[in-house]
Amino acid sequence: MLKPASSTPAEPAIWARGLGKAYDGRFAVRGLDFEVPRGRIVGLLGTNGAGKTTTIAMVLGLLVPSEGEVRVFGHPMPRERYRVLHRMNFSSPYVDLPARLTVRQNLTVYARLYGLRNPAERIRTLARELDLEALLDRPTGRLSAGQKTRLALAKALVNEPELLVLDEPTASLDPDTADRLRRHLAAWARRSGAAVFMASHNMPEVERLCHQVLVMHGGRIVARGTPTELVRRFGAADLEGVFLTIARGRVREPAAG
């Protein structure tokens, strides 16, 4: 597990209280209270349909909460989103980059959207760090799944965000590529001191990367803590054991201690 970055200014990167979203009167998520401190990596675990993507969408300002509030760097989302969107970025398997544009063109467009003064230099750096140099002039639609994921991460890092939001960052990757991506992400987070909020189904990934874990079930957060704490509290062999216990119906977290 990573060591937390040293500086923790007053406002957390993400702050949510009583956060909920209903569609046609039915709540997809409800009563979410959580924080993502600066310099920390917080994982969001949960089964399919647990509400992870809905939660992430509200953090990003893509979705208006039905109740409660979520703030990013102290600014309520989505009302004050333009005060903070330039300081954050995200990647998700639910969105793509235009397939006909080359890797370089896509990164150039987003570098300019985020107001970078020297996009070419930033793209060179990202390409070197994420092993995209040989692919820069290839159309995005002709990349493999692993290459696309690396490009998505490059786009997400293009503005050197202070808050990085990731939805399933290593989904559909082979173990080797996934491992390299995790190493890069861990090194970047440590170096930059940025906060990372990531949803994942991959338990070893969460165990390795995350300082804190939130476990969602049925649209609510049902357990939280460090990976080590959760494993101990649930009496499980690892985080996967915790996840399976919750997913199979023993929803509520055992009393701490």
Added chain:
Amino acid sequence: MSPRPAEPRGVRASAGRIAAMVLRHWYLLTSSWPRVLELVYWPTVQVTLWGFITLYLAETGGGPLRQAAALFLSAVLLWDTFFRSQLGVSLAFMEEMWARNLGHLFTSPLRPFELVLSLFAMSLVRTLIGVGGAAVLAVPIHGFDVTAVLGPALVLLFAGNLLFGWALGLVVAALVLRLGLGAEGLAWALVFLIQPVAAVFYPLEVLPGVLQAIGRALPPAHVFEGMRALVLEGRLAVDELAAAFALDLLWLAVAGVVFARLVESARRRGLFLQVGE
């Protein structure tokens, strides 16, 4: 960590983001020569077809039909200006939906009005390529030079239809965002619903009263009446052009409100992460 970046506000930051989006669509347009060819293809086919029809009418008819080539070919080019400018906005927006790119765009600092202005800019580029290409080809094919026939007023007539194309394109884009890509046929259908009342090839007075009233509420009808006044009477119909531009501003305002509301509706319904092919 690098120092906290300043909030990118102001005209310069906005212009940079608009330029980034124009660049995105320019990359797309130039990535494939069939896309560029397609822009010029249909206007050229229309001009060629109508050129021969008007040649026949001019040779066999009398009265105003002697002016048939000037009337019909100018009308075809101005109608295509409206059609292409509408498609330029709606298709560029739908490109983002087909590419599943809206989630990225709406989590970037790009403001909706900047997105809209970039769509307008690309629409102008696409219209100039398409209609301009057809207008140039009409010179060797039919000996028809629209700039000579309409003179400097061509710019006003072109702009009158261009602006309404933007307004309609924005409404189509908003509806497709709200209803999903299943509604993308609206991009073609709505334009042709307007054509009969837009007085493209005949004067407004030909239409029954109710349809005349509908036509008068739309800028193209005034643009085409102005075009006929210019071709048949050599008169610049300032009243028609003023009506066209006043209506353009009104329709652009309505389209802007519709777009803004449907984007907010999409934000309430969580559509930005769901759209795609």
